[in-house]
Amino acid sequence: MNPSDRLDAIIAGHSGREGPLLPILNDIQAAFGCVDEHAKRHIASALNLSRAEVHGVVSFYHDYKAQPSALPVVKLCRAEACQARGSEALAGDVTGIAQGKCEIEAVYCLGLCSVGPNAMIGDNVYARLDKQSLQHLIEAL
Numbered sequence: 001m002n003p004s005d006r007l008d009a010i011i012a013g014h015s016g017r018e019g020p021l022l023p024i025l026n027d028i029q030a031a032f033g034c035v036d037e038h039a040k041r042h043i044a045s046a047l048n049l050s051r052a053e054v055h056g057v058v059s060f061y062h063d064y065k066a067q068p069s070a071l072p073v074v075k076l077c078r079a080e081a082c083q084a085r086g087s088e089a090l091a092g093d094v095t096g097i098a099q100g101k102c103e104i105e106a107v108y109c110l111g112l113c114s115v116g117p118n119a120m121i122g123d124n125v126y127a128r129l130d131k132q133s134l135q136h137l138i139e140a141l
């Protein structure tokens, strides 16, 4: 199936749904690893929106990437509660370990503030991280 057909199939899967833009964007991000310009134009045309309207939503949310990541992404929480529990130092501790293995991306709250520092890899969230446990997760990627 070519990319345009895959986009059509994703969009058709949300046909008749009220407010389909975000669910469509989520599915496209999951399927392609990004929401690129072609996808934005395709969505705009299908939903009768301007490309600027679609771009405005895509650029508002950090989870939508312009191009797929070459490496797995480790989303390390850097919001206040996790910062208070050492996430900044943790990020510095694993920078060298992560090089060439994954991208460390700053995110701002994963909703588990009381058990930080936290990170998310794929759909899994990991809590109470320290240098050793985060290093172990990175090495397992």
Ligand code: FES
Pocket: 077, 078, 079, 080, 081, 082, 083, 108, 109, 110, 111, 112, 113, 114, 116, 118
């Ligand atoms: S501040 Fe890190 S999960 Fe909320």
